[in-house]
Amino acid sequence: xxxxxxxxxxxxxxxxxxxxxxxxxxxxxxxxxxxxxxxxxxxxxxxxxxxxxxxxxxxxxxxxxxxxxxxxxxxxxxxxxxxxxxxxxxxxxxxxxxxxxxxxxxxxxxxxxxx
Amino acid sequence: xxxxxxxxxxxxxxxxxxxxxxxxxxxxxxxxxxxxxxxxxxxxxxxxxxxxxxxxxxxxxxxxxxxxxxxxxxxxxxxxxxxxxxxxxxxxxxxxxxxxxxxxxxxxxxxx
Numbered sequence: 001x002x003x004x005x006x007x008x009x010x011x012x013x014x015x016x017x018x019x020x021x022x023x024x025x026x027x028x029x030x031x032x033x034x035x036x037x038x039x040x041x042x043x044x045x046x047x048x049x050x051x052x053x054x055x056x057x058x059x060x061x062x063x064x065x066x067x068x069x070x071x072x073x074x075x076x077x078x079x080x081x082x083x084x085x086x087x088x089x090x091x092x093x094x095x096x097x098x099x100x101x102x103x104x105x106x107x108x109x110x111x112x113x114x115x
Numbered sequence: 116x117x118x119x120x121x122x123x124x125x126x127x128x129x130x131x132x133x134x135x136x137x138x139x140x141x142x143x144x145x146x147x148x149x150x151x152x153x154x155x156x157x158x159x160x161x162x163x164x165x166x167x168x169x170x171x172x173x174x175x176x177x178x179x180x181x182x183x184x185x186x187x188x189x190x191x192x193x194x195x196x197x198x199x200x201x202x203x204x205x206x207x208x209x210x211x212x213x214x215x216x217x218x219x220x221x222x223x224x225x226x227x
Contacts, residue, residue, distance in 0.1 A: 004158075013138070023172065033215075035217075040124065040219055041219060042166070042205060042217040042218055042219040042220050043159075043217040044217075045214065045215070045216075048214070066145050074157065090158055090159070092158075094161075102160070103149075103161045104149075104151075104159070104215060105157045106158030106160070108156075108157055108158045109156075109158055
């Protein structure tokens with residue numbers, strides 16, 4: 001089983017460039033989310049989606065856009081990259097958009113460096 | 116609102132010694148609590164979770180955690196550390212709507 005697949009695994013950008021981090025899951029999960037992981041700060045929620053066509057902001061949404069046109073895909077867009085967005089990004093999904101009892105399934109991460 | 120505090124960003128134990136990783140939470144509603152493990156250059160994977168019922172929860176690789184409501188704690192333990200346990204461990208709490216809140220993580224080093 002593929003699970004949650006993230007691409008690319010590594011990316012270097014220059015300040016001001018734009019890019020999209022891709023996330024796809026093949027488990028038919030309703031809920032998908034994006035986190036960033038920074039040293040000493042744990043994982044912080046950027047955006048999440050409880051189903052196709054529905055997205056919402058998390059803890060640190062500024063500088064990022066998302067869309068959810070299908071159940072499987074949840075891309076994260078950086079419109080104008082800044083050095084503060086240098087981080088490791090994780091996509092995660094869970095089966096139900098409900099009371100939070102489900103396990104989060106994580107991708108392997110995308111390491112982004114903004115120069 | 117929910118939040119998680121993990122005491123100790125780095126913990127070192129000798130191989131065969133007890134592992135104790137501390138987690139305290141804040142939640143305005145009955146919490147759902149999780150421990151995740153992250154090995155180098157990998158994503159997070161679930162170790163164990165507490166939702167309802169028995170407060171002592173057993174997970175994979177010999178880990179367990181006890182939900183103590185009176186202490187708002189969910190500490191992770193393992194009786195005997197193995198070299199393969201060296202990793203980053205994250206405590207998390209979730210709420211309605213599947214908002215997961217993670218602690219800042221504890222890096223576990225196992226000394227041979």
